[in-house]
Amino acid sequence: TRNGGAGMEKALSNQEDLGGGRGMTDDIFDESYCEKKGPKPARRYVWRNIILMSLLHLGALYGLWLIRAAKPVTLAWGFLCFLLSALGVTAGAHRLWSHRSYKASLPLRIFLAIANSMAFQNDIYEWARDHRVHHKFSETDADPHNATRGFFFSHVGWLLVRKHPDVIEKGQKLDLADLKADKVVMFQRRFYKLSVVVMCFLFPTLVPWCFWGESLRNSFFLPAILRYVLVLNATWLVNSAAHMFGNRPYDRNINPRENRLVTFGALGEGFHNYHHTFPYDYSTSEFGWHYNFTTAFIDLMCLLGLASDRKKVSKETILARKTRTGDGSHKSG
Template identity: 55%
Template sequence: MSGEGITMGAHRYYSHRTFKASFGLRLILMFCQTMAGQNCIYVWARDHRVHHKYSDTDADPHNANRGFFFSHMGWLMSKKHPLVKEKGKTIDMSDLEADPLVRFQRDWYFALYISIAIVFPVSVPIYFWKETFWNSLLVCYFLRNVMVLNQTWTVNSLAHIWGNKPFDKNILPSENPLVSFLTAGEGWHNYHHTFPWDYRTSEYGTTFTGTTMFIELAKSVGMAYDLKTAPNSMIIQRSVRTGDGTPIHTTSQTNGIIEGKNQANGHTKLR
């Protein structure tokens, strides 16, 4: 739940607006994002928008050029670089400032965090399964927090250091299958930084991205709509123009287009 609050909520919906959501879905996403304990939606989305606009520069909150530890968790233990503060003030946050749920969570974050991230998950095993308080606190709060936090942080560290770059070889974000496995699809990072508005965050659809599946499930019940995608032709052309030659995944409908590009450019392959 808390993981999807970050990937589907804070990231794909609130930061990038890759789809539109009903009030009910927004309420669920706010609840789950609060449970994750990664600051309020407003701050998370602001930092992420700065990260995309100034990726891996001194204005990036978790600049991967400062090393693995810094991009993984060190940035949360350090004072922000002056450029992070300066550029953060220039980011358009009007959409979130106009959202009453986002404002409510920001204004009451501490109380909501205590009740949703600590009291609620710890109380469930105690009430339903007669678990001890200490066991429940250890597993449902501390262990869960450590796992979810580190899974999220791998996107900023591992996926900015190791992996292929089939869409843009000139940036650090990379395609990292391990990170995608740990984060329900957030590790296809070269694709995501190239096409940040695409709700799928990858070329694979739902095959390797659990969060994409949840978004499509929400769409099927009328809670999500206007899902944004990058056109296949744009994906192919960008891969040919700036990719590192790594094979890209395609559907049968686009194979002919790519084969033509292969002959013209001699490096992009089908998978």
């Protein structure tokens, strides 16, 4: 079977049930779902998004052109903004709020929510809801960025058309009580638009302009626009490239793959065959800090007493799973 043998893992390790002790299981693949038969609903373009996304990417190309004229400290600031906003997605929306793979204190959650607004990828609640249906109904009509619809659709196309009705139907049945109970998540959702204007655009632009006299043009097109587009595309590559190119050492029967290039750009989120096999592992990989800035960040937060309760899959469970359902590529390293 596709997600085969979750039960066997349970038997292999009494510490790790399917939810990994997180009190939630709605990110575990659901084998019982069948796509509805008959013709697929027509594709409905959302022209507003198509135009805005095109303009945004043109702005990023212009930003690339401006790099040569920018102060080095502006580029360093842009890189810092990249890291901050990426952490808001990887350590925040993804590993904390979608998968509950560790616990975070209030100050850390506030920091991650602010960083998340800087990334402007929909609010945490919406992101986590879409991400849970992505795991639960991977590569089906109920997966918002169903990779069987091709590279472009899973990369960005899904944000340019109306959702398949099954995404919404299945999404409405998810248990999102933990998100609704999180005041930080609900606060960010309530003030989302304002927080995006401030964190994604104003703050990255104003700092270089005010503090080291960078031109307003460079300040806007580099740390705001180009940085935003780079974080978006690094994230989207997890949905597109990491669902198509790479090895499958943990489960050869699913599409998600281990993709080193994606891992590098996405701060550790390209070990995607591992991640879909063990979605509750806080590290999204078995290799700790290797190519995994996000894991290092979460570990640092634990060291500082700001995070706790990291869920980790045992080595024995991983090895058993590789042997049973892997493609054999782990042996060759």
